[in-house]
Amino acid sequence: MALLSAAARRTLLAALRAGVLSTRWSSAGAAGPTGLDIPAKKDIAMRLVSSAENSSLDWEAQYAYIEDIGDGRGYTAGVIGFCSGTGDMLALVELYTEREPDNPLAFHLPALRAVNGTDSHEGLDPDFPSAWREAAKTSVFREAQRDERDRVYFDPAVARARKDGLGTLGQFVYYDAMVMHGPGSDALSFGGIRSRARESADTPAAGGEETGYLHAFLDARVWAMRQEAAHRDVSRVETAQRVFLEAGNLDLDTPLKWRVYGDTYEID
Numbered sequence: 408m409a410l411l412s413a414a415a416r417r418t419l420l421a422a423l424r425a426g427v428l429s430t431r432w433s434s435a436g437a438a439g440p441t442g443l444d445i446p447a448k449k450d451i452a453m454r455l456v457s458s459a460e461n462s463s464l465d466w467e468a469q470y471a472y473i474e475d476i477g478d479g480r481g482y483t484a485g486v487i488g489f490c491s492g493t494g495d496m497l498a499l500v501e502l503y504t505e506r507e508p509d510n511p512l513a514f515h516l517p518a519l520r521a522v523n524g525t526d527s528h529e530g531l532d533p534d535f536p537s538a539w540r541e542a543a544k545t546s547v548f549r550e551a552q553r554d555e556r557d558r559v560y561f562d563p564a565v566a567r568a569r570k571d572g573l574g575t576l577g578q579f580v581y582y583d584a585m586v587m588h589g590p591g592s593d594a595l596s597f598g599g600i601r602s603r604a605r606e607s608a609d610t611p612a613a614g615g616e617e618t619g620y621l622h623a624f625l626d627a628r629v630w631a632m633r634q635e636a637a638h639r640d641v642s643r644v645e646t647a648q649r650v651f652l653e654a655g656n657l658d659l660d661t662p663l664k665w666r667v668y669g670d671t672y673e674i675d
Contacts, residue, residue, distance in 0.1 A: 443565050443578045451659060451674060452561075452579045453486075456586055458665070458672045459643045460488045470552055471543035473536045478637035481526045484539055487556040487586055491519060492526050495559055503542070503551040510548070511538040560585045564597075572611030575659040577621055580648055584628050587638065595631045603627035621652050642667050 443449050457466035466486055473484035481491035489496040497519045504513045515538060518530030528535075542548040564582035573581070585597045592598035601624065608623035609615030625644050632638040647665035656663075663674045 442569070442575045443561075443582070445575075448575055448659060449561075451661070451663070452582055454674060455579065455647070455663075455665075456487070456583055458670070459583070459647070459667045460586075462668070462670060464672060464674070470549050471540045473539045475526075475528070476637075478635075479526045481522060481528065482531070482535070485543075485552045487552070487560060489552070489555070491522055491528075491531065492524060493589065494523055495555065497523050498559070499551060499555045502555055503548050506551060507545070507547045510545075511541040512548075514538070559590065563590055567601075570612060571620075572613075573617065573621070574657045576648075576651055576657045577617065579659055580621060580624060580652075583643070583648065584624075587643075588628075588631060595634055600624065600627045600631050603630065617657060618652060618655070622649075625649055625652070640668055642669070 440446075443452055453466040454464045457463055457469060461469050461472060463469070469486045472486075473482055475481060476483050480493050482496065483490050484496065485499070489499050491497070497516075500512045500516060500519055503510055504516065512535075515531060515535050518535070521530055522528070561582055564585045565578045568578040568581040571577070581597070581601075584600055588600060589596045590598070592602075594600075594603070604620065604624040604627040607626075608620040610620050611617045625648060629641045629644055632641050632644070647667055650665055651659065651663065661674050665672055
């Protein structure tokens, strides 16, 4: 890595404290990070997702969030909406317990394993939500949430987007899709959405035009969202990501203004 200036070191330290710095910084070389590896851009991505997941731009206030939103995935919780029914919440609590064995959630691991793949709360109620909120007071659990978010969703999405020749907006489009639909390969998961998009447009890496491909990807995602009752409100795409794309904002530059689920948000 090139020698950093004092200002760059301060930026790096601030990003590390906020949990928005990608582990790929060290591989970015003297030119520095690009796309969503830029700490300020990653923070924008987190705020955009939080507007849809939590109706708030303050993603760092969501560590203690937990509720069942009635989407068939059990409890949804934390900074990225880890779910008791989809495996990512279980993986998170296992990671947390590896790092801090004596923690408020360790007792609930057998129940989390039992309800994985279902929307059941059996064995979790009534104490699991309060245990989650208690754990969220600790820096160890907050760091585990950020690390698991990046391992499962952010890093794979950005890596795939880079391979497809996509810039900052495209990297965010992939990330948000992976958060909502999961990283699988079936028709309603990220891999299936990407495959459906590629049936009608080539990625930039394959010689396609970036804007046209991203429109195709968003079209494919809207189709996937409308297959599930819980996701049929597609404003997360149509009055947010599509707005940025139609404005030609491929670098996801501020100011940004969008609407999600009837609410308006802005980042100056």
